[in-house]
Amino acid sequence: MTRRRLSASLLLTTIALALIPSAASAAAAPAATHGGAAPEPVAVVSAPNALTNVNDFVFESLDVEYELGRDADGRSTLRTVEHFVAVFPEFDQNRGMIRAVPAIYDGHSTELQIVSVTDETGTPRDYELGTDGDFRTITIAVPLGQFVHGEQHYVIEYTQRDVTKHFSDTNDDEFYWDVNGTGWAQPFGRVSATVTLEPGLSRSVTEATCYQGWEGSNLACDELVESGDTVTVAGTDLSAYQNVTVVIAFAAGTFAAAPWNPFALIPAIGIIGVAISLLSLIYAGWVRFAKWRDEPGRGTVIAQYEPPEGVSLFLAAEILGKKNKAMPAEILDLAVRHWVRIRERDASWGRTDFGIEPLEPPRGDALLPDEARILAALSTSRENGVKWLKKNDTALGRKVIREAKSARSLAVKRGLRRKPKRGPVWIIMLAVAAAFVLCLLAGSTGESEPAVAFGVLSSMAVLWVGIVLSSVLGTRHPRTKAGSELKEHLEGLAEFIRWAEADRLQMLQSVTGAERRGLDGRAAGGDDRDRVVRVYERLLPYAVLFGLEKQWASELSKYYADQSPDWYSSSHAAFTVAGFTAGVSSFSSTVSSSYSGSASSSSSGGSGGGGFSGGGGGGGGGGGI
Numbered sequence: 001m002t003r004r005r006l007s008a009s010l011l012l013t014t015i016a017l018a019l020i021p022s023a024a025s026a027a028a029a030p031a032a033t034h035g036g037a038a039p040e041p042v043a044v045v046s047a048p049n050a051l052t053n054v055n056d057f058v059f060e061s062l063d064v065e066y067e068l069g070r071d072a073d074g075r076s077t078l079r080t081v082e083h084f085v086a087v088f089p090e091f092d093q094n095r096g097m098i099r100a101v102p103a104i105y106d107g108h109s110t111e112l113q114i115v116s117v118t119d120e121t122g123t124p125r126d127y128e129l130g131t132d133g134d135f136r137t138i139t140i141a142v143p144l145g146q147f148v149h150g151e152q153h154y155v156i157e158y159t160q161r162d163v164t165k166h167f168s169d170t171n172d173d174e175f176y177w178d179v180n181g182t183g184w185a186q187p188f189g190r191v192s193a194t195v196t197l198e199p200g201l202s203r204s205v206t207e208a209t210c211y212q213g214w215e216g217s218n219l220a221c222d223e224l225v226e227s228g229d230t231v232t233v234a235g236t237d238l239s240a241y242q243n244v245t246v247v248i249a250f251a252a253g254t255f256a257a258a259p260w261n262p263f264a265l266i267p268a269i270g271i272i273g274v275a276i277s278l279l280s281l282i283y284a285g286w287v288r289f290a291k292w293r294d295e296p297g298r299g300t301v302i303a304q305y306e307p308p309e310g311v312s313l314f315l316a317a318e319i320l321g322k323k324n325k326a327m328p329a330e331i332l333d334l335a336v337r338h339w340v341r342i343r344e345r346d347a348s349w350g351r352t353d354f355g356i357e358p359l360e361p362p363r364g365d366a367l368l369p370d371e372a373r374i375l376a377a378l379s380t381s382r383e384n385g386v387k388w389l390k391k392n393d394t395a396l397g398r399k400v401i402r403e404a405k406s407a408r409s410l411a412v413k414r415g416l417r418r419k420p421k422r423g424p425v426w427i428i429m430l431a432v433a434a435a436f437v438l439c440l441l442a443g444s445t446g447e448s449e450p451a452v453a454f455g456v457l458s459s460m461a462v463l464w465v466g467i468v469l470s471s472v473l474g475t476r477h478p479r480t481k482a483g484s485e486l487k488e489h490l491e492g493l494a495e496f497i498r499w500a501e502a503d504r505l506q507m508l509q510s511v512t513g514a515e516r517r518g519l520d521g522r523a524a525g526g527d528d529r530d531r532v533v534r535v536y537e538r539l540l541p542y543a544v545l546f547g548l549e550k551q552w553a554s555e556l557s558k559y560y561a562d563q564s565p566d567w568y569s570s571s572h573a574a575f576t577v578a579g580f581t582a583g584v585s586s587f588s589s590t591v592s593s594s595y596s597g598s599a600s601s602s603s604s605g606g607s608g609g610g611g612f613s614g615g616g617g618g619g620g621g622g623g624g625i
């Protein structure tokens with residue numbers, strides 16, 4: 001193409017693009033699968049310009065020199081020198097060009113190394129490297145605020161390996177390479193390529209072919225010359241997104257295939273890491289449910305109405321695995337035993353505040369050590385003798401957390417739980433750590449966007465697995481036989497609470513019940529009513545542990561006639577069953593959420609006529625900047 005034709009082409013292109021806005025980015029099209037549909041072009045994003053489009057220029061020519069050889073292992077090697085001649089507008093539009101070169105070919109790394117970027121005289125040009133899918137982008141540009149005009153030469157030299165492939169349908173090894181690629185938004189006046197084979201390699205050549213045109217075109221190139229150790233091809237007057245593809249077929253076995261390289265197949269490393277993580281999960285499940293399972297108790301749950309002796313509500317909650325219910329249950333236990341009184345008062349926005357008023361110690365009752373510590377914590381910072389419970393009371397929150405941890409130690413000390421050896425935990429943590437490193441390696445060294453994305457997401461997933469396993473197994477203390485029997489006793493209390501009223505009274509009035517509580521077979525009235533109230537009150541804290549406080553408070557309130565119990569002071573003047581039930585339920589949920597005991601208060605070959613333009617490796621594309 002002559003300079004006059006280029007100028008005319010540039011003028012027509014500028015006018016057309018002024019009328020019809022063009023795309024703002026050039027595509028860098030990856031190589032298609034051999035003989036199959038080529039992937040969509042990969043966009044090479046250009047710097048935006050409010051008045052002009054940086055892709056509005058042309059290439060006068062692209063001349064490429066390839067040196068194809070073999071290394072000591074028989075693997076293909078390629079040295080490439082590309083000489084672009086670009087023609088930019090005379091006004092300030094472009095700072096340079098972008099070239100996309102394949103870093104991944106046929107699923108493996110090409111071990112791309114950029115040797116130099118210069119002008120036609122050998123003077124170095126400034127450039128920056130980036131990643132765009134399977135391509136490395138080379139941005140060659142002058143500094144911001146400066147522009148290039150007219151004819152500019154860009155000479156890029158780089159090396160690659162494993163650029164050939166064996167095709168089973170043609171039973172040959174092929175150098176099937178796109179010269180410029182189908183990702184350019186600019187026309188090319190001429191694209192030529194000279195492939196120089198290392199000495200002796202030409203004896204293995206069986207065929208040389210060349211295609212030009214749009215992606216998928218099987219139109220022969222304008223020029224194809226074979227001479228000794230060289231093959232020269234060329235295409236002229238190529239429109240935007242048209243390409244030249246050279247195919248040189250060699251006898252099968254001429255080149256060794258790319259070896260399996262774990263660092264080139266980074267996604268495989270990530271998959272191995274995920275597999276290790278899944279195996280860790282399976283092993284952790286076996287440890288949790290087999291090796292560290294709870295010992296069986298009696299095997300049956302019998303309805304009970306007497307709480308176990310010498311067991312505080314914190315210890316009971318620990319055995320049941322209901323630590324978040326321990327604090328409200330403990331306060332209610334102190335209340336029904338008349339160590340404290342629970343008070344209500346109306347607050348803003350329809351809320352109700354709850355307070356604790358310590359009372360004179362009752363006769364004939366003694367506190368367990370942890371109960372005494374909770375009572376002491378409730379006796380500080382009082383307002384007119386009442387400690388009003390507040391969510392921001394961090395001091396009380398820390399004491400609750402301390403008691404929850406002490407309950408676990410007490411369970412081990414009393415033989416209700418056992419502390420297993422931590423060897424399996426260390427094995428799991430080391431395995432998860434190894435999986436995390438492998439997945440992180442997949443993301444940090446991946447040469448393609450899918451590899452990076454897979455590595456990042458899988459490492460995050462493995463990290464999450466590690467956190468979950470450490471929290472589940474790190475604090476695991478299986479129940480002993482005695483611990484399981486205590487759990488069955490506590491569940492017997494829940495069974496009694498769930499019974500119908502008639503069944504409960506029948507049990508209380510049975511021979512065994514009469515001996516325990518002094519009840520006869522008459523209907524509950526007088527002293528018998530008081531005894532039923534005492535039994536029901538003692539069970540209220542345990543109803544809280546099982547989430548049955550609303551149901552049980554409703555049953556209990558029926559025995560209070562028309563007055564509130566002395567251990568609960570309502571903010572309402574008149575006592576009602578509904579009011580008392582709602583108050584107890586609200587108290588339980590409020591204290592549970594405030595003082596839960598927790599720590600807190602994301603193909604076919606191109607030879608034989610089966611190939612086409614854009615179907616090989618190499619190529620790519622680029623654009624302006």
